[in-house]
Every structure is written in structure tokens, then in C-alpha cells.
Amino acid sequence: TLLVEANRPVSVDRLIDRVWGDNQPKHGRDVLYxxxxxxxxxxxxxxxxxxxxxxxxxxxxxxxxxxDLHQFRDLVARARGTDDDEQALRLYEQALSLWRGEAFxxxxxPWLAATRTALAAERFAAELDHxxxxxxxxxHAELVAELAARAxxxxxxxxxxxxxxxxxxxxxxxxxxxxxxxxxxxxxxDE
Numbered sequence: 001t002l003l004v005e006a007n008r009p010v011s012v013d014r015l016i017d018r019v020w021g022d023n024q025p026k027h028g029r030d031v032l033y034x035x036x037x038x039x040x041x042x043x044x045x046x047x048x049x050x051x052x053x054x055x056x057x058x059x060x061x062x063x064x065x066x067x068d069l070h071q072f073r074d075l076v077a078r079a080r081g082t083d084d085d086e087q088a089l090r091l092y093e094q095a096l097s098l099w100r101g102e103a104f105x106x107x108x109x110p111w112l113a114a115t116r117t118a119l120a121a122e123r124f125a126a127e128l129d130h131x132x133x134x135x136x137x138x139x140h141a142e143l144v145a146e147l148a149a150r151a152x153x154x155x156x157x158x159x160x161x162x163x164x165x166x167x168x169x170x171x172x173x174x175x176x177x178x179x180x181x182x183x184x185x186x187x188x189x190d191e
Contacts, residue, residue, distance in 0.1 A: 002039075002051065002060035004115060006067050011057035018111040068098045069119070076126045085133050092130035099123060131163050140170035151180065155187060 001010055001018045010018075016028045025031045036058060040051050049062045064070035075095035079088040103119040104112045127150075134143055147164040154160045161184045168177035 001111070002058065003062075003067050004069060006060050006062050006064055006070060009054045009057040009059045015058065019109060021109040021111065023109075069103075071095070072098045072126075073122075076122075076129070079126075079133075080129065085137050088133045089130070089137065092126060092133065095126060096123070096130065128159055128163065135163065135166060135170070138170075140167040143167045144171055144173075151184075155184070156191060158184075158188075 001015055012029060012032060016024055016032055019032070019035075020028065036051060043049050043051065049060070049066070052059050052061050064074070072095045075091045075098075079091035079095065082088050082091070103116050105116075131143060131147065143163075144167050147160065147167050150157075150160045151164045161180065165177040165180050168174070168180065
């Protein structure tokens with residue numbers, strides 16, 4: 001919670017809710033204070049990182065470049081903000097390389113589940129933005145297999161379907177693009 005909210009205070013009640021949800025321990029505040037104390041001790045030797053108490057709650061004071069989530073968001077924002085497609089591709093690739101699987105995979109609370117879902121959507125959008133730039137750069141042949149897999153994973157996603165059909169068409173396979181169009185059209189109609 002403190003990493004996601006780096007450099008922003010999080011109230012004690014919000015921390016308790018985010019960490020435990022409906023399964024709060026009997027003495028939630030005491031347990032939280034114990035955890036915070038241990039976290040502070042663990043971070044004591046780390047330069048430029050600390051947990052501070054503010055009137056509005058606790059804040060993890062850290063350079064956001066030290067947190068992969070914030071690095072990812074910064075790189076994606078920079079990629080989206082540039083008109084240079086080669087630079088955008090590099091930035092997207094750097095951002096996407098920070099992912100090592102599902103966010104918070106070993107942790108469970110309602111807030112973490114919602115955050116995990118939101119982060120997966122952010123990642124997916126960045127992946128598709130990367131595909132858009134790569135298609136503009138004429139990399140359709142190398143994207144066909146990746147987009148076929150995405151189309152299988154997300155059969156009703158029109159953006160994925162559109163990019164897949166475009167890659168097939170540009171790769172000299174208009175019949176394959178048309179077949180995919182007919183499949184998704186039929187499936188959307190059935191749904």
C-alpha cells in the first residue's frame with residue numbers, strides 16, 4: 001500500500017482496510033503499528049527511503065524511480081507524449097520489461113485484488129499502445145503471432161481484433177484478416 005501510494009500519506013484506517021479488508025485482526029491498529037515499526041527497522045539502512053508519520057497518516061518517502069510501478073507509469077507517459085516512434089518503442093519496451101508476472105500475486109485483500117485488476121488493465125493498454133507504434137513502424141510480420149495469441153486471450157476485444165486484422169493484412173494475408181473479422185463479428189453477434 002505504501003509503495004503504491006509512494007510519497008502520499010495514507011491514513012491508519014485506510015492502511016488497515018487495504019491490508020486486511022474485512023479480515024482485520026482484533027487489535028488492528030496495534031498490529032499495524034508493529035508492522036510499521038518492523039518496516040522502519042528494515043529500511044533503516046536504505047538511503048533516501050523512510051516511513052514517516054504525518055498528521056494525515058503514514059507516508060513512504062522514496063524516489064519514485066526506485067519503485068517499478070512508478071517507473072512503469074513514467075515511461076508509459078513519456079512514450080505516449082513523444083512524436084518520435086522509435087523513442088516511443090524503446091520507452092514502451094523498457095516499461096513493459098519491468099513486469100515480472102501478476103502484481104501482488106501472493107497477496108490478498110479486496111483492495112489488492114482491485115489494484116491488481118487495475119494494474120493489469122494499465123499494462124494491457126500499454127502493450128496495445130506499443131503494438132500501435134510497432135504497426136506504424138511496419139513491424140506487422142513480427143506482431144502477427146503475438147496478436148494471434150492476444151486475440152485468443154481476448155476474443156471480444158475490438159482493439160485487439162483490429163490490430164490483429166491490420167497485421168495480417170499488412171503481412172500479405174488479407175484472407176486471414178477477413179476470416180478473423182467474420183469470426184469476431186459472429187461471436188460479438190452471439191454475445
